[in-house]
Amino acid sequence: MRNKAFGATGARLPAIGQGTWDMPEAGARRREAQRAIARGIELGMTHLDTAEMYGAGGVEEFLGEAIAGLPRERLFITSKVLPSNAAYARTIAACERSLRRLRLDYLDCYLLHWPSDEPLEETMRALRALVDAGKTRFVGVSNFDADEMLEAQRLLGDVPLACNQVLYHLRERGIEHRVLPAARAAGIAIVGYTPFGRRRFPHEAASPDGVLGKIAATHDATVRQVILAFLTRDDAAFAIPKASSVPHVEENAGAGDLTLDAREIAAIDAAFPLGDDGPLATL
Numbered sequence: 001m002r003n004k005a006f007g008a009t010g011a012r013l014p015a016i017g018q019g020t021w022d023m024p025e026a027g028a029r030r031r032e033a034q035r036a037i038a039r040g041i042e043l044g045m046t047h048l049d050t051a052e053m054y055g056a057g058g059v060e061e062f063l064g065e066a067i068a069g070l071p072r073e074r075l076f077i078t079s080k081v082l083p084s085n086a087a088y089a090r091t092i093a094a095c096e097r098s099l100r101r102l103r104l105d106y107l108d109c110y111l112l113h114w115p116s117d118e119p120l121e122e123t124m125r126a127l128r129a130l131v132d133a134g135k136t137r138f139v140g141v142s143n144f145d146a147d148e149m150l151e152a153q154r155l156l157g158d159v160p161l162a163c164n165q166v167l168y169h170l171r172e173r174g175i176e177h178r179v180l181p182a183a184r185a186a187g188i189a190i191v192g193y194t195p196f197g198r199r200r201f202p203h204e205a206a207s208p209d210g211v212l213g214k215i216a217a218t219h220d221a222t223v224r225q226v227i228l229a230f231l232t233r234d235d236a237a238f239a240i241p242k243a244s245s246v247p248h249v250e251e252n253a254g255a256g257d258l259t260l261d262a263r264e265i266a267a268i269d270a271a272f273p274l275g276d277d278g279p280l281a282t283l
């Protein structure tokens with residue numbers, strides 16, 4: 001598994017982590033999904049992404065159960081505060097609730113889930129206070145455009161803005177215009193979510209004759225591994241695919257050792273052009 005510097009935090013994180021949105025919250029599929037998370041950790045996908053929003057806290061409980069008993073220092077756990085909780089006192093309280101559901105003493109990273117109507121200055125002050133109190137090691141934002149991201153960093157003062165988590169898949173590469181270059185220049189990591197595009201998965205290109213299928217065959221890899229390798233080709237970029245079965249997790253972890261050459265990157269770039277610049281796309 002490739003590890004890279006996570007912004008200016010000093011931490012190194014695997015290029016491929018694990019998302020948790022829509023994890024099955026009950027029954028046999030819940031247990032299988034928890035086994036999948038544990039298998040992913042074994043394979044180096046130790047960056048685990050969740051949020052108070054997912055299952056209204058249920059997914060944090062699911063994740064807390066899945067990681068119970070694992071060595072804490074090996075894990076990198078991210079959660080997110082809802083914009084409706086972004087006022088100072090509510091952010092602090094939301095973080096404490098997330099910690100209880102996750103059964104943790106501290107988070108590794110705590111993000112504002114998307115821009116809020118509350119003053120950004122207040123949320124950033126709360127995130128700083130959480131760092132000072134040892135409730136989270138690092139803080140970040142999600143779904144912020146380049147200007148908003150740099151403003152968040154300015155408001156944090158000497159606390160680094162660790163990352164901006166944004167939508168990034170082959171058919172939605174808008175962040176490459178301004179968000180990714182600005183993040184790279186400022187020492188902020190980009191964590192790309194929904195790497196497989198949900199309903200926009202590139203099925204045609206994935207056939208054996210398609211551009212992704214051909215590249216995958218050359219490497220004895222799968223199309224999903226090629227997609228993840230492409231999306232994490234920049235030093236600043238990480239991906240957090242969500243998978244709820246052991247075979248899916250094993251496949252995704254395999255992308256952590258796949259590097260594409262310049263011709264392969266150019267072929268994918270031509271097949272899935274960047275498109276025009278515009279407002280930041282979100283899910």
Ligand code: NAP
Pocket residue numbers: 018019020021022049050113142143165166192193194195196197198224240241242243244245247248249251252283
């Ligand atoms: P995704 O990771 O692009 O796709 C998840 C889907 O792909 C699931 O249906 C999963 O199925 C399937 N899948 C995963 N690996 C597979 C494999 N190897 N073979 C076949 N199918 C596979 O979409 P996402 O869940 O939207 O995004 C990932 C994570 O990003 C989320 O879980 C969440 O943590 C985060 N996120 C953040 C935001 C934000 O606003 N910050 C928004 C959306 C998502 P199975 O479950 O059956 O394995």
